[in-house]
């Protein structure tokens with residue numbers, strides 16, 4: 001294996017360890033959900049026990065409006081993590097996204113750490129994943145088909161991570177021609193393409209450009225959860241033991257760079273409302289989702305479903321993955337009861353407003 005390929009494998013392992021062991025969450029910015037509130041409905045006219053959390057996504061009827069977000073694959077222990085995520089996602093009938101499959105393209109011996117998900121989750125939607133820099137470089141049709149075939153994927157996520165690449169010691173910051181190459185990709189592939197950030201959010205202008213390139217679903221992955229600038233800064237400091245890449249005041253701003261998740265949702269909802277050609281865009285809310293109230297608010301602000309990565313990793317690590325997801329769904333059910341929404345379609349139409357004062 002050449003040096004750059006070894007770096008990719010080590011990086012995936014150190015990402016998991018850094019996210020579990022270091023303080024890598026945004027510290028001067030939040031998701032923005034705390035600024036919103038629902039209006040209480042004192043006569044909800046529904047039975048709490050009959051609230052239906054199921055919804056349609058990626059051509060499947062899923063039991064909850066929630067997905068385990070892209071995380072890992074491509075190194076030894078990743079197989080075990082992906083297997084555990086797949087078993088829980090299959091049991092709960094929710095979609096699962098896997099981590100970047102770059103290693104699967106580079107080295108056949110790592111494919112099993114990805115394909116294990118389909119083995120243990122035969123019936124749920126599973127999404128493949130590749131980075132914008134790889135798309136910008138240009139993927140062959142054979143490589144695109146391989147990404148889909150390894151996990152019999154229901155869609156391909158392209159992750160946009162300019163801030164992460166900027167901070168990554170070995171990052172690839174060449175995003176030139178990305179949108180043109182993305183358009184070629186969406187034309188070449190049979191499966192739907194989902195564009196996603198990794199924690200800095202997607203603006204309405206970027207969402208429009210992505211939709212123009214043929215993307216059907218946008219996962220905003222906004223600011224307020226894990227800051228990938230912080231994760232990569234930790235790795236940078238470990239390797240180089242000095243921190244003079246940026247002016248200290250600018251570094252602080254860059255570590256907290258990004259559009260809060262709630263703002264991404266309201267901006268894209270306004271785009272869809274104003275410009276009919278973007279009405280079809282489906283939105284996934286992620287980036288700092290931390291309970292079922294966040295999920296309820298995100299759906300009322302325009303999301304189809306929500307997704308979470310960092311908190312799912314921690315929950316799995318503490319052997320409470322299924323319990324955490326079910327607790328969040330119970331939170332969601334409580335909020336739906338108190339707003340009188342008996343299903344996800346009604347929650348999408350439920351009034352939510354900025355808190356006063």
Ligand SMILES: Cc1cc2nc3c(=O)[nH]c(=O)nc-3n(C[C@H](O)[C@H](O)[C@H](O)COP(=O)(O)O)c2cc1C
Nearest residue numbers: 070071099100159198221225226287288308309310
């Ligand atoms: C350990 C770990 C590895 C990740 N690797 C990927 C990846 O390979 N591809 C990707 O699109 N996102 C990746 N992410 C980013 C998440 O999918 C997500 O967008 C981001 O962490 C923000 O969501 P959160 O606040 O719920 O964690 C990773 C996240 C974690 C925690």
